[in-house]
Amino acid sequence: MARIAGVNIPSNKRVHVALTYIHGIGPAKAVEICGKVGIVESRRVNELTDDEVVRIRETIDQDYLVEGDLRREVAMNIKRLMDLGCYRGLRHRKGLPVRGQRTHTNARTRKGPARPIAGKKKATR
Incomplete structure (x- = not known):
């Protein structure tokens, strides 16, 4: 199992699929x-040599913002x-949707579980 950017990527998957386990890729x-490293996408992680893993690691460190740094930047x-x-x-x-979604109904992911309102009658058929 290769460790890139602080993440153990699965060794039985193809390289381009395994790299998506890293936050930010x-x-x-x-x-x-x-493509930059020169690895055919169909190869699997367990078939990579140590040199290729090091090249992938260096490329990610130089050119991409991933994992902790990316999370920190988003939080900032x-x-x-x-x-x-x-x-x-x-x-x-306030913990409400940020991008203009409706909140009268829906938005339960951001607002949390529905809280009952005291004195409100339940709908009858």
């Missing part, structure tokens, strides 16, 4: 990395919006 970037961007007090920052602070 999707399918397109994985194919791009394979959200914190900046909250400190500014702009509309998006207020929505983050």
